Amino acid sequence: MLVTLTASTLSNGPAGAQSAANVPTLSTVEALTSSLPAPSPPAELVSPPHHDAQDVLRASATSDEVSRSMPRATFRTDTGGTVQCSGVVPDIGTNGHVPDESLCDLWQKPYRDRADAVVTLTKLNDAHTAKFGEPMCLTSGYRTLEEQAALRRKEPGLAAPAGLSNHGWGLAVDFCKETYTGIHGTWLRANAATYDWDNPAWARRGGSGPYEPWHWEYETGVNALVAAGLEK
DSSP states (O other): OEEOOOOOOOOOOTTOOOOGGGSOOOOHHHHHHOOOOOOOOOGGGEETTEEOHHHHHTTTSOHHHHHHHOOOEEEEOTTSOEEEEOOOOSOOOBTTBOOGGGEEEOSSTTOEEEHHHHHHHHHHHHHHHHHHSSOOOEEEOOOOHHHHHHHHHHOTTTSOOTTSOGGGGTOEEEEOHHHHSHHHHHHHHHHGGGGTEEOOGGGSTTSSSOOOTTEEEEHHHHHHHHHTTSOO
């Protein structure tokens, strides 16, 4: 189904990421002295010449369920372009290094996420647009390892260390304040689970992590990583 979206007003959330072009990369000293976790997944998840994403997906769903959960999405972006996303993830990559063929653009430039996450989030956004006449506003999506490290330096009290954020797997987005508060926020909290998205328990008030009401994750993808031992 072709969905034409109106342009939304960009705003920088408390932990919004910048585009890759404006984000500094790790310096040589940082790279050599960093305590970043090793990026390689467990050996059983590696299927040469790349990681078999279906091994991870099967941790939480059968192949038939996976096929049904990843329909194709076609939609217009806020800049007038057209995105065609199959929802297929041929290679999950590693945190902060998800290959381009496994990512799709979101409706708001320059943000991207993993293809299966984009399809489900697009359906949530379609419902939001039908309800309010405008798309949900984003401040962040997938982040490379370098982007996460730069954000950690800028927001050490909020941003997770590089390699430890679900933004690095392409399974998270941050929403603008106007999307996660007021009547929009009430609607989001009531409807997101239908499309398999959630503001995780750790990010809620009184949770185990920093309070981040803007941070939402694709639950099936995250749960599959946990079952595969890639996330805690």
